[in-house]
Amino acid sequence: TSTSGKVKPPPVTRYNLNNVTITHNPLDNRENILILTPMARFYQAYWDNLLKLTYSHELITLGFILPKNKEGNTATTELQKQIAKTQQYGPEKDRFKSIIILRQDFDPPLPSQDEGERHKMQNQKIRRAAMAKARNSLLFTTLGPSTSWVLWLDADIIETPPTLIQDLAFHDKPLIAPNCFQRYYNTERKVMDERAYDFNNWQDSPTAQELASKMGYDDILLEGYADMATYRALMAYMYEEGADIHHEVPLDGVGGTALLVKADVHRDGAMFPPFAFYHLIETEGFAKMAKRLGWQAAGLPNYKVYHYNE
Amino acid sequence: TSTSGKVKPPPVTRYNLNNVTITHNPLDNRENILILTPMARFYQAYWDNLLKLTYSHELITLGFILPKNKEGNTATTELQKQIAKTQQYGPEKDRFKSIIILRQDFDPPLPSQDEGERHKMQNQKIRRAAMAKARNSLLFTTLGPSTSWVLWLDADIIETPPTLIQDLAFHDKPLIAPNCFQRYYNTERKVMDERAYDFNNWQDSPTAQELASKMGYDDILLEGYADMATYRALMAYMYEEGADIHHEVPLDGVGGTALLVKADVHRDGAMFPPFAFYHLIETEGFAKMAKRLGWQAAGLPNYKVYHYNE
Ligand SMILES: Nc1nc2c(ncn2[C@@H]2O[C@H](COP(=O)(O)OP(=O)(O)O)[C@@H](O)[C@H]2O)c(=O)[nH]1
Ligand SMILES: Nc1nc2c(ncn2[C@@H]2O[C@H](COP(=O)(O)OP(=O)(O)O)[C@@H](O)[C@H]2O)c(=O)[nH]1
Ligand SMILES: [Mn+2]
Ligand SMILES: [Mn+2]
Numbered sequence: 001t002s003t004s005g006k007v008k009p010p011p012v013t014r015y016n017l018n019n020v021t022i023t024h025n026p027l028d029n030r031e032n033i034l035i036l037t038p039m040a041r042f043y044q045a046y047w048d049n050l051l052k053l054t055y056s057h058e059l060i061t062l063g064f065i066l067p068k069n070k071e072g073n074t075a076t077t078e079l080q081k082q083i084a085k086t087q088q089y090g091p092e093k094d095r096f097k098s099i100i101i102l103r104q105d106f107d108p109p110l111p112s113q114d115e116g117e118r119h120k121m122q123n124q125k126i127r128r129a130a131m132a133k134a135r136n137s138l139l140f141t142t143l144g145p146s147t148s149w150v151l152w153l154d155a156d157i158i159e160t161p162p163t164l165i166q167d168l169a170f171h172d173k174p175l176i177a178p179n180c181f182q183r184y185y186n187t188e189r190k191v192m193d194e195r196a197y198d199f200n201n202w203q204d205s206p207t208a209q210e211l212a213s214k215m216g217y218d219d220i221l222l223e224g225y226a227d228m229a230t231y232r233a234l235m236a237y238m239y240e241e242g243a244d245i246h247h248e249v250p251l252d253g254v255g256g257t258a259l260l261v262k263a264d265v266h267r268d269g270a271m272f273p274p275f276a277f278y279h280l281i282e283t284e285g286f287a288k289m290a291k292r293l294g295w296q297a298a299g300l301p302n303y304k305v306y307h308y309n310e
Numbered sequence: 311t312s313t314s315g316k317v318k319p320p321p322v323t324r325y326n327l328n329n330v331t332i333t334h335n336p337l338d339n340r341e342n343i344l345i346l347t348p349m350a351r352f353y354q355a356y357w358d359n360l361l362k363l364t365y366s367h368e369l370i371t372l373g374f375i376l377p378k379n380k381e382g383n384t385a386t387t388e389l390q391k392q393i394a395k396t397q398q399y400g401p402e403k404d405r406f407k408s409i410i411i412l413r414q415d416f417d418p419p420l421p422s423q424d425e426g427e428r429h430k431m432q433n434q435k436i437r438r439a440a441m442a443k444a445r446n447s448l449l450f451t452t453l454g455p456s457t458s459w460v461l462w463l464d465a466d467i468i469e470t471p472p473t474l475i476q477d478l479a480f481h482d483k484p485l486i487a488p489n490c491f492q493r494y495y496n497t498e499r500k501v502m503d504e505r506a507y508d509f510n511n512w513q514d515s516p517t518a519q520e521l522a523s524k525m526g527y528d529d530i531l532l533e534g535y536a537d538m539a540t541y542r543a544l545m546a547y548m549y550e551e552g553a554d555i556h557h558e559v560p561l562d563g564v565g566g567t568a569l570l571v572k573a574d575v576h577r578d579g580a581m582f583p584p585f586a587f588y589h590l591i592e593t594e595g596f597a598k599m600a601k602r603l604g605w606q607a608a609g610l611p612n613y614k615v616y617h618y619n620e
Contacts, residue, residue: 100455105574133603136579140453145410264415269446269581275602292585293443 022148022262024172031148036063038134042078045158055165057096063142065102132274132282152259159306168260174295177201178303180257196236197307199224200255201299203233212279220281238301251297253284258305268293332458332572334482341458346373348444352388355468365475367406373452375412442584442592462569469616478570484605487511488613490567506546507617509534510565511609513543522589530591548611561607563594568615578603
């Protein structure tokens with residue numbers, strides 16, 4: 001009000017006339033990337049890997065969503081400590097354009113975040129619906145008019161090539177996933193080894209279609225469970241040692257561990273269904289929804305990123 | 311880069327810790343409202359009505375999306391002229407917090423925007439899918455961390471009570487629609503009269519459910535067409551002269567002419583399906599999706615807003 005007699009400056013009026021490009025060479029075209037990470041735990045290796053990404057940090061906005069529980073509070077504190085270090089005291093080239101941290105209002109449905117507990121089949125539907133809502137909250141709240149790309153990157157992805165963004169964008173696909181592996185100690189061979197981790201990147205199969213057709217409207221198919229054999233072609237198993245890292249395959253389901261998405265795919269309305277969508281949920285449902293909107297997912301079986309091993 | 315030798319100030323780091331409230335008394339709690347309007351044509355009466363809203367303009371952000379065609383260009387020019395007038399030269403109390411204008415990248419599917427052509431049944435699916443995408447683009451791009459409420463308001467809504475936002479929010483419902491009417495000249499009675507306009511606010515019927523159950527997966531039900539009688543209870547016909555304007559009814563389908571939505575409904579993932587969702591599309595599909603997410607729509611049959619009459 002002008003009771004003080006002073007005239008406030010007029011509020012900023014912003015006209016965005018969609019001059020935002022989305023190209024296979026985003027760095028040269030100075031395209032803005034939004035990296036979105038749902039985070040239940042903070043891993044230093046995740047942050048260190050993020051800092052090493054060679055895509056111009058001044059074009060990168062980071063968005064996080066953390067659950068409002070004890071674990072989430074701890075992770076938020078640790079994350080904020082690293083952010084302060086990078087943004088205030090770190091070398092200029094490391095600093096990101098901006099950072100948004102959201103706290104999840106609803107309680108996470110499972111009390112424990114242990115890998116065994118998380119993966120129990122009967123827990124999956126509730127857990128993945130909650131994850132889908134967290135991803136949607138993060139997405140709807142942070143996507144802006146100048147965003148060209150969204151990189152979904154889980155908080156436990158601790159190792160990627162530093163050129164991850166450029167390499168994935170180069171394929172110019174609406175949504176594209178690298179292959180997510182996990183390093184582990186092979187007790188038999190007594191050496192460090194690696195194994196496939198993300199089974200949500202797959203190509204559909206007649207068996208899965210058949211299973212789905214017999215399900216109740218609200219039931220979901222899950223991947224990676226022996227008692228629900230889908231015979232889908234899993235990208236996790238398409239890896240070929242020494243083969244071209246840019247070899248590309250079409251995908252029908254995607255995971256969220258690492259996934260580059262053109263912002264327009266989300267803008268059309270593609271989100272992470274927290275309910276059964278063609279008997280798929282969360283990231284897998286997202287790939288299906290994108291497809292319904294005319295956007296085909298792709299994967300790079302030989303391009304590896306690594307998941308933390310608990 | 312620091313080639314100049316100068317150290318840039320560290321980029322802004324924003325922590326949003328969800329201290330945003332969504333209450334039935336948003337004005338006292340200084341809650342931010344985002345008014346979203348897809349706009350094919352600009353009507354001066356729409357803008358004038360907007361200016362008369364008594365909700366604090368400094369808490370209101372406006373978001374527009376206009377098609378990239380000749381009609382859209384004209385509307386954009388007219389809109390920008392009015393914005394400049396209000397934001398730069400108008401009284402302080404009229405000025406809005408911020409304004410975002412987006413242009414739709416894809417071509418609108420129908421060459422003509424005439425009411426007759428628009429409403430032809432076979433044109434509805436493509437048209438409403440395009441409208442759904444426009445709404446999603448607008449929503450995904452403008453919703454921010456501090457948004458409490460989203461008011462969907464069509465560009466041809468030219469008359470509402472000035473307390474529209476407060477009145478609707480008072481009901482504290484996840485999504486709530488007033489009743490959209492249209493003034494016209496009654497040639498028989500030779501007087502100005504009014505009639506129901508928005509038939510997308512409805513309660514479901516067994517007949518509609520039955521029709522849907524026999525449809526192909528991608529087929530949609532439409533409301534307001536004689537050759538597809540749904541026997542749904544239309545809010546348009548629930549209006550009672552002189553009755554309580556705050557009388558509330560539950561709804562299964564909603565229209566987009568005027569609709570107040572708690573931002574958390576959208577954040578959970580509820581958007582405007584541009585494809586058949588339970589045989590519903592766009593705003594009607596949105597109500598169904600919100601319901602799938604646990605949010606029940608409501609309507610106020612006796613609370614009227616008015617649509618332009620071409
Ligand atoms: N905001 C939020 N993030 C979560 C929650 N649960 C897990 N996450 C994060 O979401 C991502 C995927 O979850 P995770 O448990 O690693 O899934 P998995 O590796 O597929 O078993 C990781 O980045 C987690 O840190 C939750 O309840 N809320
Ligand atoms: N961005 C955009 N807005 C549109 C388009 N077509 C209509 N609109 C706007 O969307 C709203 C609903 O469309 P309208 O044709 O009035 O629908 P009806 O009143 O239900 O027949 C109005 O605000 C229109 O100005 C379009 O192709 N693009
Ligand atoms: Mn994980
Ligand atoms: Mn209209």
